Amino acid sequence: MKSRSRSLLTPLLLSVTVLLAACQKQEAAPGDGSAARTLKVGVNPVPHGEILRAAAAVALRDGVRVEVVEFTDYVQPNVALADGQLDANYFQHVPYLERFAADRKLALTSAGPVHLEPLALYSTKFSQLAELPEGAQVTLPADPSNLARALRLLEAQGLVRLREDAGATASVKDVVVNPRKLDLREIDAEQQPRTLEDVAAAVINGNYFLEAQKHLRLDAKVLARESAKQNPYANVLAVRRGDEARPEVRTLVKxxxxxxxxxxxxxxYGGAVVPAF
Structure with missing residues (x-):
């Protein structure tokens, strides 16, 4: 009886061994995603989430699965990345990233540029820049890096002139010439599209305008748009410092x-978003 049990057990063990080997081989099969390493990436929904999902299908073929986590503000994605809740985020340009990281003493850095959203002056009331009346209320994004960027856009259109030494942190206080006496108001960037019906015009971040256009169906005209040439405001994939060399991060950048x-x-995106690579 003992001998018969051993003889039955041997082929059973052999079958289990073969089955495990087959499973391991199947898990390691390239391109099927079953053995993919996972990266959790925070994004703003539009266009970052859409672009990331397009890239995720490409990354999966190289063994990296991307989990998309959506945020609707400019603060929490960096906080969650620094805390280790995310492996990366994709929603911001380098000047904003560097200022945020310096202010909060966070070790965050760019792993590579992806796209540029040329900042634009939008209006639902006027179709040409020349139509803006004296004293028109114009809103600007309140975060410092995008505020300075918005003021430079207005300056390029001859609507204001800034103090000569106003740099990357220029504010409304640096406006020294305002020939149309524009009423310049700072508003949280994510709130600007919802107030567009109440003001003459607004300089809005591309991602927030695209999302609002999609959900609110805004009928707004572009009065002026930032040049994409030599523009330092490309949106990047951000990671914790040192993680930019991780193989899976490099795969995602690719x-x-x-x-x-x-x-x-x-x-x-009809030119509202352009590649930065």
Whole structure:
């Protein structure tokens, strides 16, 4: 009886061994995503979430699964990244990232640029810049880096002139010439599209305008748009300092720089978003 049990057990163990080997081989099969390493990435929904999902399909072919976590503000994605709740985030440009990290003493850095959203002056009341009346109320994004950027856009259109030494942190206090006596108001960037019906015009971040246009169906005209040439405000994939060399992060950057992603950007946003790679 003992001998018979041993003889039955041997082929059973052999079968289990073969089955485990087959499972391991299947898990390691490239391209099927079953053995993919996972990166949790925070984004603003539009266009970052859309672009990231296009890149995720490319990254999965190279063994990296992307979990998309959506945020609707400019603070929590960096806090969650610094706390280790995220592996990366994708919603901001380098000047904002550097200022935020310095102010909060966070070790965050860029792993690579992805796209540029040229800042634009939008209006639901006027179709041309020349139509803006004297004393028109114009809102600007309140965060310092985008506020300075918005003021530079107005300056490029001859609407204001800034103090000569006003740098990357220029504010409304640095406006020294305002020929149309524009009423310049700072508002949280995410709130600007919702107030567009109540003001003459607004300089709005591209992602917030695109999202509002999608959900609120805003009928707004572009009165002026930032040049994309030599623009330092490309949106980047941000990581904790040192993680930019992680193989899975490099794989994701490669996917974000792929032709599939380029085609998605160029065909989806009508010039409001352009590739930065």
């Amino acid at each position: 996917a974000l720089h792929s032709e599939e992603v380029r085609r998605h950007i160029e065909s989806s």
